[in-house]
Amino acid sequence: MGVGIEVTNLNAWYGTNHTLQDINLPIPANHATALIGPSGCGKSTFVRCLNRMHETNPIARVTGSVKIGDLDIYADASPVEVRRRVGMVFQRPNPFPTMSIYDNVASGLKLNGYSNRKALDEIVERSLKHAALWDEVKDDLKKKSGASLSGGQQQRMCIARALAVDPEVLLMDEPASALDPVSTSKIEDLIFQLKTQYTIVIVTHNMQQAARVAEKTGFFLNGRMVEFDSTHKIFTNPTDKRTEDYITGRFG
Amino acid sequence: MKADLQKNRTRNTLRTATDHLATGLAVLATVLVIAPLFAIFGYLIYKGASSLNLAFFTQIPKPEGEVGGGMANAIVGSGVLLAVASLLGIPVGIGGGIYLAEFGRGTSLANAIRFTADVLNGVPSIVMGIAIYALIVFRQKHFSAFSGGVALGIMMIPTVTRTTEEMLLMVPHSIREAALGLGVPNWRSVLSITLKTASPGVITGCMLAFARVAGETAPLLFTALGNEFWSVSLNQPIAALPLQIYIYAISPYDDQHRLAWAGSLVLIALIVLAVSLVRYVASRGILKGAS
Amino acid sequence: MLACAASIFAIVVLIAIELVAQSQMSWHASGLAFFWKFNVDPQTGVPLFWDPVNGVFYALPFLYGTLVSSLVALIIAVPLAVGIAIFLTEMCPRFLRSPLAFLTELLAAIPSVVYGLWAIFILVPLLREQINPLFIDVFSNATVVRLLGWTGLVGDNGLFGGLNLGLGLLTAGVILAIMILPIIASLTREVMSTVPHSQREAALALGATRWEMIRIAVLRNARIGIVGSIILGLGRALGETMAVAMVIGNTDQIQKSLLSTANSMASVIANEFAEATSDLHRSALIEIGLALFVVTILVNGLARLLVWAVTRGNPVRVN
Numbered sequence: 061m062g063v064g065i066e067v068t069n070l071n072a073w074y075g076t077n078h079t080l081q082d083i084n085l086p087i088p089a090n091h092a093t094a095l096i097g098p099s100g101c102g103k104s105t106f107v108r109c110l111n112r113m114h115e116t117n118p119i120a121r122v123t124g125s126v127k128i129g130d131l132d133i134y135a136d137a138s139p140v141e142v143r144r145r146v147g148m149v150f151q152r153p154n155p156f157p158t159m160s161i162y163d164n165v166a167s168g169l170k171l172n173g174y175s176n177r178k179a180l181d182e183i184v185e186r187s188l189k190h191a192a193l194w195d196e197v198k199d200d201l202k203k204k205s206g207a208s209l210s211g212g213q214q215q216r217m218c219i220a221r222a223l224a225v226d227p228e229v230l231l232m233d234e235p236a237s238a239l240d241p242v243s244t245s246k247i248e249d250l251i252f253q254l255k256t257q258y259t260i261v262i263v264t265h266n267m268q269q270a271a272r273v274a275e276k277t278g279f280f281l282n283g284r285m286v287e288f289d290s291t292h293k294i295f296t297n298p299t300d301k302r303t304e305d306y307i308t309g310r311f312g
Numbered sequence: 313m314k315a316d317l318q319k320n321r322t323r324n325t326l327r328t329a330t331d332h333l334a335t336g337l338a339v340l341a342t343v344l345v346i347a348p349l350f351a352i353f354g355y356l357i358y359k360g361a362s363s364l365n366l367a368f369f370t371q372i373p374k375p376e377g378e379v380g381g382g383m384a385n386a387i388v389g390s391g392v393l394l395a396v397a398s399l400l401g402i403p404v405g406i407g408g409g410i411y412l413a414e415f416g417r418g419t420s421l422a423n424a425i426r427f428t429a430d431v432l433n434g435v436p437s438i439v440m441g442i443a444i445y446a447l448i449v450f451r452q453k454h455f456s457a458f459s460g461g462v463a464l465g466i467m468m469i470p471t472v473t474r475t476t477e478e479m480l481l482m483v484p485h486s487i488r489e490a491a492l493g494l495g496v497p498n499w500r501s502v503l504s505i506t507l508k509t510a511s512p513g514v515i516t517g518c519m520l521a522f523a524r525v526a527g528e529t530a531p532l533l534f535t536a537l538g539n540e541f542w543s544v545s546l547n548q549p550i551a552a553l554p555l556q557i558y559i560y561a562i563s564p565y566d567d568q569h570r571l572a573w574a575g576s577l578v579l580i581a582l583i584v585l586a587v588s589l590v591r592y593v594a595s596r597g598i599l600k601g602a603s
Numbered sequence: 604m605l606a607c608a609a610s611i612f613a614i615v616v617l618i619a620i621e622l623v624a625q626s627q628m629s630w631h632a633s634g635l636a637f638f639w640k641f642n643v644d645p646q647t648g649v650p651l652f653w654d655p656v657n658g659v660f661y662a663l664p665f666l667y668g669t670l671v672s673s674l675v676a677l678i679i680a681v682p683l684a685v686g687i688a689i690f691l692t693e694m695c696p697r698f699l700r701s702p703l704a705f706l707t708e709l710l711a712a713i714p715s716v717v718y719g720l721w722a723i724f725i726l727v728p729l730l731r732e733q734i735n736p737l738f739i740d741v742f743s744n745a746t747v748v749r750l751l752g753w754t755g756l757v758g759d760n761g762l763f764g765g766l767n768l769g770l771g772l773l774t775a776g777v778i779l780a781i782m783i784l785p786i787i788a789s790l791t792r793e794v795m796s797t798v799p800h801s802q803r804e805a806a807l808a809l810g811a812t813r814w815e816m817i818r819i820a821v822l823r824n825a826r827i828g829i830v831g832s833i834i835l836g837l838g839r840a841l842g843e844t845m846a847v848a849m850v851i852g853n854t855d856q857i858q859k860s861l862l863s864t865a866n867s868m869a870s871v872i873a874n875e876f877a878e879a880t881s882d883l884h885r886s887a888l889i890e891i892g893l894a895l896f897v898v899t900i901l902v903n904g905l906a907r908l909l910v911w912a913v914t915r916g917n918p919v920r921v922n
Contacts, residue, residue, distance in 0.1 A: 116807060118697070141324070144810030154801040158823050167819060168809040173323045218805070225809065327812050334814035338694055341686025342703065345788065348781050349710050352721050359724075407607025415604060425608045427904075428615050434903035435618070436842025438869050439892045442876065446621040446889065466614055473611065527714025530844040530869075534876055554716045558845060561720045569724070576717045587712045591705065 062259030063129035063228045064089040065110065070124035072102075072109055074117060079105045081283045083124070087276075092251055092260040094270035094291065097280035098311065103263045106280065107231050110261065111146040112139040128229060144172065147222030147258075151234045153214035155206030155221075161197050164206035164217060168225040183224055191220035192250050212243025219250065223258075230254065232262040236269065248273050267307065271295050279303045353580075360577030363570045368578075373540055373556070379567045383575050385542050389457070389551035390526065392544050393536060396461025397525055401468025402518050408469065409476025409514075414503060426477075433470035440467060441531040449535055457543075457550035460536025464528060468521040475517025479510040516590050523586035527579055529554040553579055619896070626890035628883055629660060637890060638662050653855035653871075655880045660887035662894070664857045668772065668865040672847065673840040675776025675861070676783055681833055683780075684787035691788075692795045693817050704792075711785035719849035722778045727850060730777070731769025735862060738763045755859075765860040770852040773861040775870075778850060779840045787836040794828030794913050795821055831909025838902040842895060844869040868895050 065087035072080035080102045087093050095103040108114040109122055112133060126133050133142045155164050165184045166174075174180055184201070188194040193216040197204070206217060215235060222230060232251070236244040251260060251273045264270050270277050271291055278288040279300075287294065287303045298304045305311060367382045374381035408425065416422030440463050448459040483506045491505045507514070529552075532538070537549035538559060544550070553575055560572035629637065640661045642651040652661045687707065691700055741747060742756075742763040756762045798821050806820040822829070852864020853874045866874065872888050879885040 111808065113804065113808060116804070140328075140810055140812050142810075143808055148808035150801060150804065150808075152801060154799075154805040156802065156805065156819065156823070158826075167806075171327075171809060171811055171815055171819075221809070327815065331812035331814040334817070335694060338686050338690035341683045342690045345683050345687045345710075345784055346703070346706055349706055351725070352713065352717070355721060355725055356717070404607045404610055407604050408611055411604040411608035416608070422608075425611055428612050430903065430907060431900050432611060432615050434838060434842070434899050435615075436844065436869055436895055436899055438844040438872050439622070439842070439896050439899075440618070442625075442872060442889055442892045443618040443621050445876075446625045447617065450625075469611060469614070473608075523712065527716065529714070529716045530873060533873060554714055557720060558716045558849075561716070561723055562849060572720055576720055579714060580717060583712050583714070584709065587709065591708075 062090045062257065064259065065229065065261070066125075066127040067110075068125045068127075070106070070109060070122070070126060072105055072114065073119075073121040074105075074114075075119040079283055080109070083285050085278060085285060085288060087259065087261060089259050090256060091276060092255040092262060092274040094274035094277045095261065095263045095280060096265065096267055096270050096277060096306075098306065099265070101280040102283040103280045104233055107233055107261055107263050110229070110231055111148055112142050113148065115139055144168075144225065145227055146229045146231060147225065147227035148231045149215070149218050149222055149233070149235045152238045153211060153218050155209070155214050155217055157205055157207035159206055160202045161204055161206055161209070161217060162201040165220045165224050168221060172225065184220075187220040187224040188217075190223050190254065191216045192246060192253075193217055193220055210243075212239050212246060215239060215243065215247060216250070219247075223254075227258065229259045229261065232260065234263050234265065237265070244269075267295070279306060281306070356573065356577045356580060359570070359573040360575075363574035364577065368571070368574050372542060373568075373571075376563075377565060381571070383551075383553060383556050383571060383578075385539065386551040386553045386556035386575065387578070388542075388544065389536070389539065390553040392457055392546075392550060393461045393464055393532070393552055394522065394526060396458065396546070397464035397468055398518070398522065400462060400465030401521060401525075402472055404465075405469045405472025405518075405521070406476050406514060408473040409480065410503065410507070412473065412477040413480035414499075414506070429470040429473050432466070433474075436530075437467065437528050438530040438533075441534050444531065445534040454547070455535060455537035455549040456547050457536055458546040460532045460550065460552070461546075463531035463535050464525040467525050467528065467531065468518075471521035471524065472517055475520065476510075476514050479513030479517065480506060482513070483509045512593060516593050519586050520590055523583045523590075526586075527554050527583055529558050622889060622893040622896055626886055626893050628886035629890040630886075632883060632887075633661065636661070637887070638666060638894070650857070652857070655875075655884050658881065658883055660883065662868070662887070662891050664855050665866050665868040665871050665891060667857045668775075668851065668867040668871075669841060669869070671772050671861070671865070672775040672779055672851065672867055673837060675773060676779035676840045677833065677837060679777065679780035680784045680787060680836060684784050684832075684836070685791055685829065687784075688788050688791035688795060689817060689822075692792055693813070693821065704789075707785050707788055710781070711789075715782070715843060715845035716849075718778055718782055719846035722774065722846055722850045726778060727769040727774060730774055731767055735763070735767045735769070735773070739767060739862075760859065762859065762861050765858065765863055767862050768852065768864065770850050771860075771862050771864045772851065775847045775851040775865075775867065776861075778846045779843055782843060782846065783836040783839045786839055787832050790832035790835060790910060791825075791829050794825045794832060794910065797828075797913060798824045825913060828910050828913030831906045831911075831913070834902060834909065835906035838899055838906055841902060842869055842899050844873050848873040868892075 067083055067085040070080055070083040083106060095106065097103050105114060110126060114120045122134065128146065131137060156167065159167065162184055165187055166180050169180060169183060185194060188197065193213060196213060209217060236247045239247065248269060251262065254260060262274065274291050276288065277291040277294045279286045279294065281302055287298060287300045294303060295307060298307060367380060369382060369387065370384050371382035372385040373383070408429065412422050412426060444459050444463040448462060449455055487509055488506060532552050532555045536552055536555065538555045539549045539551040557572045557575045557579070560568040633640065641663060642659055644651050651659060652664045653659065691703060695703065742761055743758060748758045751757045758764060802820040802824060803816055806816040811819065847867050848870035851866060851870050853866055854864040855866055855871070868891050872892055876885065876888050879888060
């Protein structure tokens with residue numbers, strides 16, 4: 061079951077660059093929320109603040125609060141602890157090339173100390189089924205390396221890998237932008253199914269994609285969140301003129 | 313969600329502890345690696361600096377057992393050897409590098425030559441010494457500065473070749489195209505332009521090779537042999553700084569040990585100077601050609 | 604230009620030819636058995652390998668000396684080199700990175716003879732008086748001898764038995780370790796930095812600690828290259844001459860103890876060539892040089908293959 065995310069007065073800096081300004085956002089549980097906006101508007105940075113990945117950059121700084129469920133991820137936990145509960149899928153698939161498909165999906169579990177063979181087998185199978193990849197790889201789980209799959213398959217495997225540790229939130233940073241249309245639509249179908257069990261935040265610069273998969277959409281511009289509402293409203297009758305300009309293609 | 317975090321606390325403590333341990337070990341390794349450096353440099357300065365006087369640079373060694381003297385002949389001798397070495401190593405090396413970068417690019421012959429240069433680079437210096445002994449000294453029936461210079465020169469070749477090739481490859485294609493577009497007549501002219509652009513890097517490579525062979529002793533053991541007296545003749549055995557340090561280091565006389573430390577300090581100073589210069593030039597981006 | 608490039612070829616071929624030619628005398632005398640045979644002293648039963656006075660030349664002691672000193676060097680150097688590489692690539696604060704890397708490179712610039720000088724006057728006494736006694740105490744401890752005596756490695760006739768002169772195989776191994784550290788460290792660093800950042804992010808996003816991230820995303824991906832770096836370090840150690848010659852003790856024997864004096868293939872040439880007593884003696888030494896030549900080519904070739912496999916032909920500065 062997923063949990064909701066409450067973002068309050070979030071500000072982020074990379075060095076002196078004030079990347080995110082005063083973001084306030086309630087992200088509903090068990091829904092898919094899309095974040096759209098032109099390049100460089102801060103949506104990727106925002107999503108990385110949700111699992112404290114932006115801290116991997118030594119000059120990054122954050123103020124404000126992010127509560128995932130009842131956990132204030134900045135005050136009550138370490139970055140490592142947060143990332144165990146929040147899964148992330150990246151723009152380009154990044155499977156571990158020296159590991160088999162099985163080991164890739166199980167990698168998060170092994171880190172957490174799961175060693176029971178049967179338990180691992182079950183979870184790997186379940187995760188790959190959730191990621192709609194099981195049928196394609198079930199015979200080659202331990203024989204093929206994670207990097208030998210096609211791009212779309214790799215990304216679905218990365219999703220399986222993220223799901224295997226049973227996160228409550230799944231963050232997706234333009235997960236289909238490096239993929240072909242067929243794989244993209246498979247991933248979109250996947251998100252549709254997943255959102256009933258997880259809270260999904262998906263960054264996309266493809267507005268049609270946002271319209272297809274997400275109930276709620278937030279529009280980012282220049283580090284601020286301009287408008288956040290139901291997807292339907294954003295795309296048919298936005299309140300803010302800037303949103304309308306972006307939707308209709310006047311810029312970005 | 314908070315509750316989930318509490319669940320795995322013990323395992324997580326172990327993981328955190330392992331993380332800290334790994335960090336500690338890595339820091340320890342770093343300290344242990346850097347420590348000998350300070351130890352060596354410290355002793356060199358401590359034992360060598362006090363022995364450095366004018367006599368060191370102007371006098372030749374005193375007969376065994378006597379106190380005083382210097383390594384003037386060894387310094388000069390090293391100079392002669394390095395001059396011969398450079399005369400051989402630098403032109404051949406640069407020529408080879410030019411071939412690899414400009415003419416042979418991608419051909420299997422070029423790959424074979426590059427591989428051979430690597431092989432040459434890996435030949436232990438003592439093996440180089442006895443090979444040159446067999447090639448030159450044995451045939452001439454006497455030791456000579458010439459044979460020592462040849463041995464050192466051959467050792468310079470792979471480094472100079474490699475660096476020259478790298479530097480030429482880094483010259484932006486736009487420069488070559490500009491030269492051709494200007495109607496520069498032939499490959500020789502294009503070459504002179506690219507070479508000129510890459511020259512700071514090429515010179516740096518030569519300095520690196522020079523510094524490396526300046527400290528080599530093994531190839532000189534059976535070629536230049538060493539000489540207690542002044543000699544700059546190419547046909548005679550000649551003294552060399554590293555060689556003299558070796559001879560003094562294993563001798564039973566304290567005063568000669570003192571001179572060995574002093575000589576080491578001089579040698580290291582020169583090499584550190586060269587290496588630092590190389591690094592400085594590299595960091596200033598002068599190696600990047602026209603950009 | 605082609606002439607210059609081709610001359611590199613010619614030089615290597617010439618060297619090989621000369622080495623083979625000059626070792627013919629020894630080859631005819633002993634053949635391949637040069638490398639493993641030995642005579643036995645009829646009176647004492649002690650194996651005799653290398654006896655210039657009686658014209659006996661078998662090279663096994665020097666293979667042993669090279670192998671043991673290189674092994675000791677690797678055991679000491681590899682953990683330290685990989686450790687500092689990990690520190691510099693993944694843990695070091697930005698401002699320290701360049702100075703520390705520079706210091707490590709400086710270690711590589713020190714000539715062998717200077718290492719030898721330092722080793723004779725500083726390292727040898729240090730080992731003899733402070734460090735070796737610690738090992739000797741552990742290895743001759745009554746309980747240890749009782750428990751592990753069956754291995755043959757403890758006690759008076761074990762790894763740390765016999766005379767403690769401060770010279771010998773262990774000392775040679777230590778100074779070799781210091782000398783090959785920089786090359787293993789800098790190559791390992793290069794190889795580690797070719798691992799794409801996305802791999803590290805993948806591990807971190809799964810909730811890995813920094814060490815876990817290093818383990819599964821960096822070291823695992825770079826392991827082939829790291830092995831290559833280690834083998835390259837081995838190649839260096841095999842051919843190192845001066846420092847080893849100055850501390851290994853110059854004895855043509857095989858003895859079990861790490862404290863015993865010995866000779867490596869490289870050091871025996873340095874120590875005996877100038878005063879070789881006969882043409883056969885000289886030829887035998889040259890044959891050892893030929894063997895060294897062949898072995899280092901093979902080892903270095905293997906190493907470069909492995910490193911290339913990871914860095915994909917991007918030139919990696921090795922010296």
